[in-house]
Amino acid sequence: MIREIIELEGPNPYGRRLEFYEEGKVLGYINYSLIYDRMELDNIYVDESRRKEGIGKKLLGYLVAVAIDSHVINITLEVRVSNEIARNLYKQFGFREVALRRFYYGDEDGILMEKQVM
Ligand SMILES: CC(C)(COP(=O)(O)OP(=O)(O)OC[C@H]1O[C@@H](n2cnc3c(N)ncnc32)[C@H](O)[C@@H]1OP(=O)(O)O)[C@@H](O)C(=O)NCCC(=O)NCCS
Numbered sequence: 001m002i003r004e005i006i007e008l009e010g011p012n013p014y015g016r017r018l019e020f021y022e023e024g025k026v027l028g029y030i031n032y033s034l035i036y037d038r039m040e041l042d043n044i045y046v047d048e049s050r051r052k053e054g055i056g057k058k059l060l061g062y063l064v065a066v067a068i069d070s071h072v073i074n075i076t077l078e079v080r081v082s083n084e085i086a087r088n089l090y091k092q093f094g095f096r097e098v099a100l101r102r103f104y105y106g107d108e109d110g111i112l113m114e115k116q117v118m
Pocket residue numbers: 043044045046047050051052053054055056057058078079080083084085086088089092
């Protein structure tokens with residue numbers, strides 16, 4: 001099951017969250033920002049003991065559906081160059097690598113990825 005959480009308090013007024021849960025336990029989540037007509041994926045995480053079961057794909061598929069419903073132009077995100085697992089996951093969902101951001105993570109470059117929605 002996936003539930004949507006809109007964080008009305010906190011540092012990011014655009015911040016929202018999707019949680020994948022089973023029997024009351026949160027097994028994975030996506031933090032994202034819905035900023036008018038754009039969406040930013042801030043983080044996706046799945047409990048280590050439950051990876052490779054498709055939870056990440058369920059969360060990302062749900063996020064894309066929310067993006068379509070919200071009529072956003074695109075979804076963007078940054079990912080570490082070394083994070084091949086996440087880069088593969090995003091590519092499966094139609095994200096393209098559009099720019100290299102040097103030292104985005106301080107110790108490592110980031111890749112800006114984008115999925116066109118509208
Ligand atoms: C990235 C992450 C969310 C994926 O979650 P998951 O539930 O394990 O992913 P899924 O089981 O839905 O797998 C989705 C796809 O990810 C990729 N993937 C998952 N595990 C992989 C692995 N060990 N090696 C290569 N690709 C892998 C594959 O493309 C996979 O699709 P496939 O099974 O059809 O090949 C999870 O690994 C995680 O929490 N990582 C730590 C946090 C992180 O790096 N987040 C990204 C920050 S930008």
